[in-house]
Amino acid sequence: MRAKTTLLALTLAAAFGGFAATAMRDALQQPAIATPPAAAAVPMLAALPASVDGQALPSLAPMLRQVTPSVVSVHTKQRVRVSPFGNDPFFRRMFPELSQERINESLGSGVIVDAAQGYVLTNHHVIEGADDVSVTLADGRTLEAEFIGSDVDTDVALMRVKASGLTAIPLARDSNLQVGDFVVAVGNPFGFGQTVTSGIVSAVERSNVPGVGFQNFIQTDASINPGNSGGALVNLRGELVGINTASFNTQGSMAGNIGLGFAIPIGLARNVMTQLAATGSVQRGTLGVDTQTVDARIAQGLGLDAPRGAVVTRVYGGSSAANAGLRTGDVVVSANGQRIDNSEALRNFQGLQALDAPVTLEVLRDGKPMKIETRLRALPRDGASFDPRLAGATLADLPEAIRRQNDRIGGVRIEKVEPGSRAHNNGLREGDLILAANSGEFRDLAGFRDSLASRPADLAMRISRGGRIYNVIMR
Known part of the structure; x- marks a missing residue:
């Protein structure tokens, strides 16, 4: 029980920002009144010199003057019905007039990435469930935002605003980012308004954050607090390197920053944005295999030197893996040069790739290394392509964050059902989860x-x- 409680605490501690901070802001805005002593006047502090040995003191101000106009505050409103009978469906239906509408408001951040189109990137969790979304620009203008699409598994969302005089931020190249690089986070923490914090890149390609979907995070010690979600992480050239998304604290995110912040790399965000702008949704490719983590017992049975990699336990007929010659018993140890230590790492790798992306797998077959070239193929999602009895249903995988909470959870989600369709007449409904067949x-x-x-x-x-x-x- 203690282990489950600890896991829940860690998961909740990584909870995202973008929630209402009104009460905390009001409390903090009450100034503390201090009465100075009537003693002698306090001597004035010496000002810092403008230069040392003829060299101007370094400052981030020139770079930030270029960056801050691209970072916006995101305001969301969600209308909910509150009943004095709670969630009891019987009494809620019997006494609907007693239910009252309540508006939940929350705050987050966003980044203008295309001034001509008015595209604004933010986090999915910032705008999730919102009925109304608006953004406030750095110059004080507040604009209604049009929702384009979002991807829960990478926590990326795309909005559009219509206005003149927008400033877009230049996008960096992921390959240039290194551990130790200086970075600056810009956002709207706790609803205070635009705020800047700085730090370094602590790690790249982090993929072990609890309760999150597909992961390839930049880790930084730049403070990322509630409300920073969706804001910009920039390098010293003023280029966008990531979208701030999460802070980690075992006491909960409201307890403050302890130097563990995470951002979505801009390369991943750009790929998701491209699909959202084109279709409003994201499709992912798959190899078409089931795998299992190689433990000490499996390694011994396969004659491997070390318990590492993902062993293929099933290859689906007609899949890209089958066409490429991947076999049951093959052990995947690398994908596109990225080390694969376990089954989770291979699944995470697939979820982060662009559709139809080429993949080079390094595998061990009978203990001997070999390379297999393949591509990630998208699966159709219309039920009719699976079975005529499912016609009218749109199918999808479970959200990755839900699956990560318990590796034993599996199934297929019904994303949509057309009224009057064969699937609808057979009793399927939107939101159903197919557990077994x-x-x-x-x-x-x-x-x-x-x-x-x-x-x-x-x-x-x-x-x-x-x-x-x-x-x-x-x-």
Whole structure:
């Protein structure tokens, strides 16, 4: 029980910013009144020299004058109905007139990345569930924001504002970022307004943050506090290197910054933004394999020197992995030069790649190294392509953050169901989770599709809806 409590605390501690900070701001805005002693006047402090040995003192001010017009404050409003009967569905239906509308407000940050189009990048969790979103520019103008799309698995969202005189920030190249580089975070912490903090890059390619989806974070000791979410992490040239997204503290994010901040690399954010701008959603490719982490027992059985890598336990028919010649028993130890230590690392690698991206896998087959060239192929999501009885349903994998909370969780999510469609008439509804089917075992969309390849004459599925389990016969 203690371990579960600790895990929950760590997960909540990594909770994102972008929430209302009104109460804290009001408290902090009450000035403390100090009465100076009536003693002798305090001597004036000597001013810093403008230069030393003929060299001007370094300052970030010139760079920040170029950057800060691109960073905006994001304001969201969400309308919710509150009933004195809580969540009891019976009494809520019996006495709807007793329910009252309440507006939840929250604050976050965003970055203008395309002045001509008015594109603003922020975090998914900043605008999630919002009914109204507006942004306040550095010059004081407040504008309504149009939601373009978001990706929960990378926590990236794209908005658009219509205004003249916007200033976009230049984007950096990920490959140039190194541990030890100086970086500056700009955002709207606690609703105070635009604030600048500085630090260094503490690490790159972090992928072990609890409760988050696909991960490739920049870690920094620049203070990233609640409300900084969606703001800019820039280098000393004033280029955007990342989108600030999370702070980590075992006491919770409201306890303050302890030098563990995380930002989404701009290369990843740019790839997601491109898809969102084009289609409003993000598609991901897959190798089409199931894998298992190589532990000491598996390493001994395969004759490996060390327990490292992801061993292939299943290759789906017709997948890119099958076409490339990947086999059951192969151990993946590297992908595009990135070290793969376990099954989670390989899954995370796939989730971060652009659609149809080329992939070079380094594998051990019978203990001997070899390379396999392949690509990540996107799976169709319309139910009819899986089975005619699912026509009208749009399918999706579980959000990665949910799956990471418990590796035993698996299934397929019903993202949308067209009214009157065959899937709708068979009893499927938006938000349903397909946990199992008599067609075979599966853990994700690729496995579900593979299980239905033989078109079973009778199809029965176990569905989770609103915390309850149903058995559905598909006709």
